[in-house]
Amino acid sequence: LLVKFQDLLNNISAEQTHGVCKRKFSTGFLSIDQSTALINEATFSNFENYAEKHDFTQKFQDLKSGARLNNTENRAVTHFKYREPESDLYSKNLDEIEVLTKLIKTNFKKIIIFGIGGSYLGPKLMHDVFSNDEIEIHFVTGSDPAEFEKFKDLDLSEYGLVIASKSFSTLETLRSYEVITKNKYLNNTFAVTASRKSAIDYGINSNNILGFDVGTGGRFSIWTGINIGFFLSHGRTAFEKFLSGANSIDILSSQKPGLNSALSLAIQDIVFNNLLNFDTTLILNYDYKLRNFYAYAQQLEMESLGKSVDRDTNELLDFNTGSIIWGGYGPRSQHSFFQHLFQGNRETNSYFIASENDDLNFKQFKGQTKSLRDGTLNEPDSHKRVLPKRYTTVLLENISPESLGELIAIWENKTNFMSMFWNINPFDQWGVELGKLNTKKEIE
Numbered sequence: 001l002l003v004k005f006q007d008l009l010n011n012i013s014a015e016q017t018h019g020v021c022k023r024k025f026s027t028g029f030l031s032i033d034q035s036t037a038l039i040n041e042a043t044f045s046n047f048e049n050y051a052e053k054h055d056f057t058q059k060f061q062d063l064k065s066g067a068r069l070n071n072t073e074n075r076a077v078t079h080f081k082y083r084e085p086e087s088d089l090y091s092k093n094l095d096e097i098e099v100l101t102k103l104i105k106t107n108f109k110k111i112i113i114f115g116i117g118g119s120y121l122g123p124k125l126m127h128d129v130f131s132n133d134e135i136e137i138h139f140v141t142g143s144d145p146a147e148f149e150k151f152k153d154l155d156l157s158e159y160g161l162v163i164a165s166k167s168f169s170t171l172e173t174l175r176s177y178e179v180i181t182k183n184k185y186l187n188n189t190f191a192v193t194a195s196r197k198s199a200i201d202y203g204i205n206s207n208n209i210l211g212f213d214v215g216t217g218g219r220f221s222i223w224t225g226i227n228i229g230f231f232l233s234h235g236r237t238a239f240e241k242f243l244s245g246a247n248s249i250d251i252l253s254s255q256k257p258g259l260n261s262a263l264s265l266a267i268q269d270i271v272f273n274n275l276l277n278f279d280t281t282l283i284l285n286y287d288y289k290l291r292n293f294y295a296y297a298q299q300l301e302m303e304s305l306g307k308s309v310d311r312d313t314n315e316l317l318d319f320n321t322g323s324i325i326w327g328g329y330g331p332r333s334q335h336s337f338f339q340h341l342f343q344g345n346r347e348t349n350s351y352f353i354a355s356e357n358d359d360l361n362f363k364q365f366k367g368q369t370k371s372l373r374d375g376t377l378n379e380p381d382s383h384k385r386v387l388p389k390r391y392t393t394v395l396l397e398n399i400s401p402e403s404l405g406e407l408i409a410i411w412e413n414k415t416n417f418m419s420m421f422w423n424i425n426p427f428d429q430w431g432v433e434l435g436k437l438n439t440k441k442e443i444e
Contacts, residue, residue, distance in 0.1 A: 002053060002054060003050060003053065005050075005319065005421055005422065005423065006318060006319055008046065008047070008050050009274055009275065009319065011046075012043065012046060012275060013275075014275050014276050014277075016040075016042075016043070017039050017040060017043040017271055017275055017276070018038055018039070018040065019038065019039070019040025019041075019042075019043075020035065020038065020040065021034065021035055021039060021040055021041045021044060022035055022041075023035055023037075023039075023041075023044065023264060025261035025264065027248065027249060027252060027261065027406055027410070028245065028248050028402065028406060029245065029396060029397045029398070029400065029402050029403035029406050030261075030394055030395065030396060030397070030403065030406050030407065030410065031393075031394075031395040031397075032261055032264075032265070032392070032393070032394050032395075032410075033392065033393045033395075034264060034265070034268055034392050036369070036373055036390060036391055036392065036393070037268050037349075037390050037391065037392045038390045039267075039268060039271050043267075043271060044264065044267055047267040047270065047271070047421070048257035048258060048263070048267070049257075050421070051257050051263060051267075051417070051420070051421075052256070052257055054420065056257075056263065056417060056420050057254060057255070057256055057257075057260075059420055060253055060254055060413070060416065060417070061254055063077055063080065063416065064080040064084070064250060064254070066078060066080075066081065066215075069427070070215070070425060070427040070428060071311055071312075071425060072311070072425050072428045072430070073427070073428050075214065075215045075427075076215045077215055077216075077217075077220075077427055078213040078215035078216050079215075079216040079217065079220035079221065079223055079224075079412075080250060081213075082212075082216070082223035082224050082243065083223050083243040083244075083246040083247045083250065083405070083409070084247055084250070085243075085244075085247065089213065090243075093212070093223075093224060093225065094236060094239065094240065096210055096211070096225065097210060097225045097228060097231050097236075097239070098231070098236050100190065100208070100210045100225070100228070101228065101231050101232050103190075103207070103208070104160045104162075104190060104232065105135065105232060107160065107188075108158065108159060108160035108188070109134075109135055109136060109158075110135075110136045110138075110158060110159045110160070111135060111136065111137045111138065111159065111160045111161075111162060111229070111232065112137075112138045112139075112140060112151065112156075112159055112160075112161050112162070112180070113137060113138070113139050113140070113162045113164055113228070113229055114140050114141075114142070114161070114162065114163050114164065114165075114173045114174075114176055114177045115139070115141065115163075115164035115165065115170075115173055115226070116141045116142060116170060116172045116173055117170075117218050117219070117299065118166075118217065118218030118219040118220070118221050118222075118226070118299065119164040119165055119166065119170070119173070119192075119218060119221065119226050120139060120141045120164075121219075121292075121295055121296045121299050122219075122221065122222035122226065122227060122296060122408075123139070123164070123222070123226060123227050123228070123229045123230070124139050124292065125290075125292050125293060125295075125296045126222070126227055126229065126230040126404070127139065127229050127230070127233075128289055128290070128291065128292055129289040129290065129399060129404060130230055130233060130234055130238075130401070131233060132233050132234070134233065135232055135233050137229050137232065137233065138151075139229075140176050140177075140180070141172065141173075141176075142171075142172030142173055142175055142176035143171070143172035143175055143176060145176075145179055147176075148176055148179070148180055151180045152179065152180055156180070156181060156184075156185050156188065157185065157188065159185075159188060160188055160190060161177070161181065161185055161188050161189045161190065162189075162190045162191070162192060162228060163177055163189065163190070163191045163192070163193075163199075163204075164191075164192045164193075164226050164228070165191075165192075165193055166193060166194045166195070166212075166214075166216075166218050166221065166226075167193070167194070167195055167198070168191065168193040168195040168198035168199045168202065169195070169198060171436065171439060171440065171443075174202075177189075183203075186203045186204065186205075187205070189204055189208065190204070190208040190209070190210070191204045191208065191209045191210070192209075192210045192211075192212070192224075192225045192226050192228055193209065193210075193211065193212075194211065194212050194213060194214045194216070195214075196209055196211050210225040210228065211225075212224035212225055212226065217427055217429075219299050219300050219303050219304065220300075220412060222408060223242075223243060223246065227239075227242075230242070234401070238401045239401070241400070241401040241402050241405070242401040242402070242404060242405040243405060244402060244405065245401065245402035245403060245404065245405025245406040245409065246405040246406065246408065246409035247405075247409075248402075248405075248406065249261075249262065249405075249406050249409035249410050249413060250409060250413070253409075253410075253413040253417075261410060262410050262413035262414045262416075262417055263414070263417045265392070265410065265414040266414040266415075266417035266418045266421070268349070268392060269281060269323065269349060269414065269418055270418060270421050272323075272349035273320055273321075273322075273323050273349070274319055274320060276347070277320075278323070278347055278348055278349050279323065279324055279346075279348075280323055280324045280325070280326055280348045280349070281301070281323040281324070281325050281326075281348065281349040281350075281351070282326055282327055282341070282348045282349065282350045282351065283297050283298075283325065283326075283327035283351045283353065284327055284328060284329075284330045284333060284350070284351065284352050284353065285327070285328075285329060285330060285353045285354070286329075286330040286331065286352070286353065286354035286355075286361045286362060286364060286365040287353075287354060287355050287361065287396075287399060288329065288361070289399055290353065290355075290399070291328075291329035291332075293327075293353065293407070294325070294326070294327025294328060295327075296408070297325055297327070297411050298325040298326070298327070300411060300412060300415055301322060301323070301325050301411075301415050302322055302324070302325055303429050303432065304322070304415050304416075304419065304426035304427070305321055305322030305323075305415060305418060305419060305422075305424065305426060306321070306322045306431065307321055307322070307419075307422075307424040307425065307426070308321060308424075309424065310423050310424070311423055311424055311425045312423065317422065317424070319422070321422050321424060322418075323349065330352070330354070330361070330364065330365060330368070331360075331361055331364050334364065334368060338368070341372070341389065342371070342372070342386050342389070343386060343387075347389065347390075349390075350372075350389070350390070350391035350392070351391070351392050351393075351394060352365060352368070352369050352391055352392070352393045352394070353393075353394045353395075353396070353407070354393075354394075354395060354396070355395070355396040355397070355398055355399050355403070356395055356396070356397065356398070369391060369393060371386070372388065372389045372391055373388060373389075373391075374388060375387050375388040375389070394407070
């Protein structure tokens with residue numbers, strides 16, 4: 001009989017996990033160092049053996065190949081296909097985005113993209129990192145009109161308007177579009193959606209619609225036309241590089257345990273969550289351009305892993321699942337919550353992410369991580385003493401489409417591996433759906 005996850009936990013105590021390991025991974029553009037997380041090699045081996053016995057590598061390959069693994073919605077999971085050059089969706093997707101972006105850029109130099117959740121967080125992150133002066137792109141997420149006051153009385157005839165909504169029924173997105181445009185600019189309006197018919201019924205010209213597959217969840221849709229802003233500002237070659245970074249991580253994530261960095265990061269998160277009972281995971285970025293990565297990771301993890309029912313037995317789980325994700329921009333956070341990090345008595349699973357450079361932000365990254373690693377154990381004044389803390393570092397060789405593709409894909413894949421340990425479905429979000437349903441009732 002296969003060991004159950006709870007039995008695995010019962011056989012390891014928190015004290016047994018502590019120790020030194022030399023876990024370091026290099027991908028094409030990332031260097032990951034888990035040695036400072038202070039989880040010993042025996043613990044990693046225990047969880048890797050569990051992963052092998054439960055066929056995690058095969059499950060991941062099944063996921064990639066389009067097996068119907070979203071069992072509560074009876075769908076295949078298709079976001080991997082958008083970054084796999086041999087798949088049926090790869091070239092088709094790029095060709096279709098290219099046609100629509102040419103149409104938009106021929107007519108407009110100013111763009112407003114309407115979207116929320118996965119249709120906003122990923123595209124906005126890419127815009128933070130890669131925006132340029134050739135094209136002016138604004139984002140509106142709704143639903144408080146105070147957010148988009150500046151657009152309400154503008155002549156929008158010179159703006160390309162993009163509605164990004166998987167279902168094309170997202171309340172906040174459609175409402176903010178309607179308030180801003182008063183439905184007067186449908187000829188300037190484009191749609192990115194998995195529900196082409198709904199967009200046509202709404203009044204969008206069929207030539208202005210870019211589709212994507214219904215099996216691609218919103219929080220996994222950055223690889224599709226949802227990320228049209230990046231394609232508009234940087235073109236097809238850069239988009240292909242972004243996809244190739246992700247695909248290289250998918251190939252590594254299909255490797256057996258020990259060589260699989262996404263699985264190793266998942267094990268770290270599981271140990272902190274289920275054995276050390278840390279409630280939270282902290283994500284700090286030391287590059288201003290990546291300042292909102294933590295918000296992207298927050299949706300990705302908390303919407304995927306905020307589940308409490310076994311995917312096969314439908315029974316309530318008797319262990320904790322997803323962590324609470326929080327974070328910030330490192331140089332700013334040092335002057336807000338770092339005191340808690342250094343001397344508070346509630347520990348967190350911490351990730352420090354930076355790109356290597358000669359600027360002050362990278363020197364701060366090095367200084368802060370060294371301070372956490374070493375503390376001040378010899379300090380005689382207990383008020384000043386800092387105990388060493390654990391953390392993991394992820395270094396980007398540079399900030400580029402490839403490195404961003406790798407970073408985002410490794411976060412997605414570690415999330416998928418965590419869901420395998422807990423045997424939950426990371427691809428549905430029925431709690432979110434309930435909130436939408438009751439909001440609609442309030443409107444009616």
